[in-house]
Amino acid sequence: MPETVREARRLREERVTPETSKIMSAAEAMALVRDGDHVALGGTCFSRTPMALVFELIRQRRTGLTVSRPLASQECELLMVAGAADRVITSWLAIGLRWGLSRVLREYVEGGHIEYEELSHLSLGMRYKAGAMGVPYLPTYTMLGSDLPAGTAAREAECPFTGDTLLLLPAINPDVALIHAHSVDRYGNARIDGSTHMDVDMARAASTVIVSAERIAEPEEIVAGAASTALPHFVVDAVVEAPYGSYPHDCHDRYEADYDHFTSYVDAIKAGGTAAVRDYLDRHVHSQRDFAGFLGLVGAERLAEREASARELSTR
Amino acid sequence: MPETVREARRLREERVTPETSKIMSAAEAMALVRDGDHVALGGTCFSRTPMALVFELIRQRRTGLTVSRPLASQECELLMVAGAADRVITSWLAIGLRWGLSRVLREYVEGGHIEYEELSHLSLGMRYKAGAMGVPYLPTYTMLGSDLPAGTAAREAECPFTGDTLLLLPAINPDVALIHAHSVDRYGNARIDGSTHMDVDMARAASTVIVSAERIAEPEEIVAGAASTALPHFVVDAVVEAPYGSYPHDCHDRYEADYDHFTSYVDAIKAGGTAAVRDYLDRHVHSQRDFAGFLGLVGAERLAEREASARELSTR
Amino acid sequence: MSTPTTEYTTSELMAATASGLLEDGRVIFAGVGMPLVASAAAKRSHAPNLTVVLEGGIIGPEIAPGRLPISTNDVRASRGAAMLTTITDIFLYAQRGYFDYGFLGAAQIDRYGNINTSVIGDRAKPTVRLPGTGGANDIASLCNEVLVVTQHEPRRFVEKVDFVTSPGHLTGDGSRQRAGLISRGPTRVVTDLALLDFDDSGHMRLRALQPGVTVADVAARTGFELPVHPEVYELPPPGEEILLALRELDPDGETLGE
C-alpha cells in the first residue's frame, strides 16, 4: 500500500484511465491483484459483498493480502482459511448476529494466526474517506477514552482552533478495491442502488478499482440517472459482468441473502472446525471453473426464490 | 453563529425535530431568521437559488446578516443593496460570466460598505463540510502559497503523520440555511435533482434549516426514491411550497434561468447605478405581497417558455 | 399469537421495558436484535413519530412483521426507509448531534457503563475473541444519550470490563468529558431484573425492579456493588399494546423467544 496519500496521489496522477471499454472476465480482473496487496472489500456484513471477485481471488491462490472491510463476514473467513489474507482490518467479524461468534475468527486470533486490527465503524470510514479526499488524515471525536485506539494508527491531538481533544485517523489508500454494483457501463460508470455502504470512499481511495455488477448497462442508461452514479469511469480500472455476484450474500432490492446456506456452512464448521471451511472452498471454489459454476451448484430455483423474497420486501 | 462546532452540537442536541408536518408559508418561515444571523444560501451562481425565500427575507427587512454561498450572484447584490447583508463570505460574485463584473460588488467593496471574505470554492466547501460532520476543522492542500488564506480564518499546520504543510479550514455552522429543492414531503425529507452543489453540507451544518420546494411530495414518493433523498426530516425545521421558487434563476431539469431578465437588470444598473437595484426591489419585492406576485409580473407565458427551454436540453 | 398478554418471555419483558423509555418524536440509532425490535414496537404503539436509524445508512425503515432484519444493512433493514445513505455518513449525523438516543446490547458492562464486545482476556492474546465494536463504539461516543439492554448475569455485570469497546463514564467523576467525548454517555440500562441509571459520578445505580424481583436478587446477579436509588420502585408488567406490537413484529420468537 502507498505509504502516504501523496504517494497514492502520485500513482493516480501517473495513470490514464480513458473512457474506453474496460470489460474483462473475473479471472483477468483478479490477475491485477498482487500477493501482499491491501484489498478493500465493498459492501458490509452479508450485504453486497463482491463474492464473485473474492471467489476468483481465492481460486487464483493469492497470498499475503491485507483485507479491510466495514463489517467482515463469511468472505473474510474464507480468505483467512484459504491462506489468502494474513491481516484483517475491520470493525466486526461474524457471519451475522443469528449465527453467533465466528469460530474461524476465534481460532485465528486466539491462536495468533492472523494480524487483526479492530477499528470502530466510523473510524474505518474516516480512514477510507481521508484516502478518497486525498488528505493525510481526518479528525473525529469518536473512539476517545476507549481501549480501541491503542491498537491502531490513530493518534490524539489538540484542535488548534478550539483546544478540543480530537482523534486523527490517517488515510488508508488500498492497493485494490473490489466493488459489486447493480449496474455499470463498459467505461466503468457504476450505479449502486440502496445504501452505498463505504464503497465510494474505499474505491476513490484505492490505486486499482475493480467493479463487478449484476449487469452491464448502456452508457445512455447511466446518463439518464446521472445523479445516481456512484463511481465515474476514471476511478474504475476493470469492469466484470457478474449476475448474482454477491451470492450467497444479498444485493439490495435484487435478492435476499441465502440464510440456509449460511446455516449449513456454520453447522459444518461447528461439526468439523476450519477443515469444513476448506471443504467448502474445494467444493464451491476450487472445483469450479468460475463463479457460474458455483451458481450452478446453488441452482436456478433457489436463486429465483431469493429474488422473490427481496421483491416481497420492496416498497418501491 | 455558534462559536464552535461543540456549541452548534449543543444547540442541535437541545432541539427535537419530530416527524410531523412542518409546512408553513415563506413569510412564517422567514420569521425564523433573526437580524444578525449567518444565513447560508443553497444552490450556486444563478442555479437553484432559494429566491422565493430570499425575496421574503428582503420583504421582511431583516438586517445585519452575514450571507455565505459558493458562487454568489444577483441574490447577494439584492441582499446588499436592500441593507439586509453587511457581510458576505463567498468564492465569487457576479451575475454570470456573460454580464461582466458586478457593479454592485465593486461599489460596495471598493467603497468599503461591506465586509467581504473571499475563499476558494473547495475551502468554503470544507468549512461547511466540517460543520456538517460535527468536527472543528478539515485539512486540505488547497489555497496554499496563494494570497487568499491571509484574509480568512484558515491556518497552516504541519501534518502529524506526514510532515506535509496543510491548510486547516474551521467549521462554519450557519444559524440558518435556505435551500430550494425539487420536492419535499411535509416532514422535511427533501429531494434535489441534479447536482446538490453544497446544499447538503450547508444544511447539516446549520442550526435552522428552511426548505422551499417546487412541490410538496407524498411521503410514499420519497420512500420510493429513498436513495435520492438529500436531506432527512430531522435536519429540516420548515417546509415551504414554492413553485418556480428559484426564478429568475434556474432549477435543474425544470426551467432555465431567465437570461433576458438578468440583462434588463444589469442594463438598468449600468444606466442608473445601485438606485436601479432599489427600483428593482420596490417593483419585484416590496410592491408584491408574496413571491406569487413576482411570478405574476413575469407572466405564465415566460415561465412556460423557460420550462420548454430546459426540456429541450434534457437527455433523460 | 395465542400466548395471553399476562404471560411473556424474559426477552419480551426487557424489550417492553426498553421500549417504554423511548419518547415520541425522537430519533433513535438502534443496533440489530433487541434494540431494533424494541424501537420498532415503540413506533407501533406509544411513539408513532419515532424515527429509527440503522448503521447501514438507513433512515426511517418500516420493519415488516415476521421479517426482522438480521443485520443493520440487509435487504429487510432498508424496507420503507425515507433515506438511504452511507455507513460513514450515518455516523457523521450522530457526531453532529442529530440522534437523541443510541441503543446498544452488551456482552460485558461495568459499574461505569463501559461495554466490552471485543475480547475476553488479554487484547494481544484473548481467551475469547468476540465479534468487535461494529458501530457500537461510535454510538456510545456520539449519540446524545445511550440506552443499553442486556440480560442480568454476573458474567455480564463485571467490576471492570476486560476491554473498553464502547465508552461509558470510563472511571467516573467526569473522566468521560476529560477524555474529550462530546456526548452524555449511558443514562439507562434495561435488564430482565431491573432498570438501572447512573448517579452524578457516573456510577451505575439500581433505579427500579422488574415485577416480583427484589433488591437482593439484583445484587446477587451483579458482579459489583450496586448503589440503590433512594426511591427505587417496581416497574409495571408489560402492557398489552406493547406485547402485541412485539409479537406482531416477531411472531416466531426469533429475537424474543427466550
Add this chain to the structure above:
Amino acid sequence: MSTPTTEYTTSELMAATASGLLEDGRVIFAGVGMPLVASAAAKRSHAPNLTVVLEGGIIGPEIAPGRLPISTNDVRASRGAAMLTTITDIFLYAQRGYFDYGFLGAAQIDRYGNINTSVIGDRAKPTVRLPGTGGANDIASLCNEVLVVTQHEPRRFVEKVDFVTSPGHLTGDGSRQRAGLISRGPTRVVTDLALLDFDDSGHMRLRALQPGVTVADVAARTGFELPVHPEVYELPPPGEEILLALRELDPDGETLGE
C-alpha cells in the same frame, strides 16, 4: 457557417491552439467560456475520449451546439453528463489526483504563472474588485497540470500580479513545492500571439508563435522580460476540423466572436 476556414477570429485561434494541447483519453477540469468551448471542440475532433469535468459537480457533459453553458452549474452544463455530484466533491477528486488538466482563463498573469482574478490594487481597498477565485484557486492548486488561455495584452501579462488568486510557480525555483502544493502547476499558456511554457525555474518562456507573429510582437505585448525557447517555432493555422467543431458549438460567436 459561411465563414471559410481560412479566416478565423482571434478567439477561434486561441481556442484552436488550446484545444490542440489536449491529449485524448484524459480528464480535463474546464472553466466556463473559452476553456470549456476548446475542450468540447477537442472532444468533437481529435480527442473523442476526453472527459470534461465542470465545477458544478458535473462529469462528462455533452454540450449542445448553440447552447453553451453560461455558468459551470447551469441546466445546460449538466446535459448528457454521466455523473452529477456536489461542488465540493468534484474538487476532492482533483485533490486526489484524478484530473489530468485544469484549464483556466486569467485577468492578470505574471512571469511565474500566478493568476489574479480577485483585486486590482490593494486588497483592503481595491481599485477594482474582480469577481474572485471561484474554483480557479483549487484548479490551480490541485489539478495535475494547469493550462491557461488568455489574450496577450500588457495589462494582463504583468511583472507581478497584485494578488495571487491562483498559484502558479509563486516566486520560482521550487517555491511552489515549498509552499506545500502537491501538483505541478501551470505548464502552458495559450494566447492570440503565442504558446508559452515554463523553464525549470518556473519562469514563463516563449515556446511558439501564432502564424505571422514575431518575437518582437510578443515582447511588446508582455509586461515583463520573456525568455525565448532556443527552438521557438511557428504554430500552424487552425485546422478545418477544429474550426468547424468550434463553430458548430458556438454558431453565433457568443464566446468566440472576437
